Amino acid sequence: MTLQDILEVPTAASQSALENDVWDDDERCSYSASGEYLLDAETFPSEVHVHPGTRVICDGVFAFQDYMAMDCRPGQSIPLEERDSFLEKIHLPDSLTHIGESAFQECGQMERIRLPKGLLYIGPYAFCDCWQMEHIAIPSTVKYIGDGAFLGCINLYSMSLGQDLEYIGKDAFKDTDLHEIKLPAKNTERVKALLPKRLQKIAK
Numbered sequence: 001m002t003l004q005d006i007l008e009v010p011t012a013a014s015q016s017a018l019e020n021d022v023w024d025d026d027e028r029c030s031y032s033a034s035g036e037y038l039l040d041a042e043t044f045p046s047e048v049h050v051h052p053g054t055r056v057i058c059d060g061v062f063a064f065q066d067y068m069a070m071d072c073r074p075g076q077s078i079p080l081e082e083r084d085s086f087l088e089k090i091h092l093p094d095s096l097t098h099i100g101e102s103a104f105q106e107c108g109q110m111e112r113i114r115l116p117k118g119l120l121y122i123g124p125y126a127f128c129d130c131w132q133m134e135h136i137a138i139p140s141t142v143k144y145i146g147d148g149a150f151l152g153c154i155n156l157y158s159m160s161l162g163q164d165l166e167y168i169g170k171d172a173f174k175d176t177d178l179h180e181i182k183l184p185a186k187n188t189e190r191v192k193a194l195l196p197k198r199l200q201k202i203a204k
Helices: 003-007 015-019 188-192
Strands: 022-024 029-031 037-041 047-049 087-091 136-139 159-160 178-180
Touching: 015 037
Parallel strands: 047 087, 136 159, 159 178
Antiparallel strands: 022 029, 029 037
């Protein structure tokens, strides 16, 4: 699949899919009728197992929402330290190819996540402000990392990049604590060149 093909896969939940969704009461998540799209999650538990066969986690599914803040009144500004999604652990199936925009934004209690082999696309701001995350391994199949994908992951210390990577967006790793970046054995120099200059210096 080419990068253009990957970018043409929609990650926003369509109205028709939402109107015909299938609800998983145990995991507090809803899926498209085909099971390929994880559409929404409401007051989800701290640990979620995404259904096998899911290809796309839609935009903003697990991101912090104002209703999650304790004692929040409508229209009230929520302090940064209270903007924290409930999610702590998630298990992703090998069928997953796309993680949508802001899908895990402000999941501040999620310390680690295993991205499955076969993943192709990490959307803009997908893991923005996941401040407990310390390491991320980007599978070799990933071709696209969107703008701000890991922005504000202030404890992100190390990561590894895959050989098929073709695009890293603006500020994808801004405001992180990256000290270790492992480059792939193949396409090493091409992948390294995708990084901003400040990170190229530590990539090996």
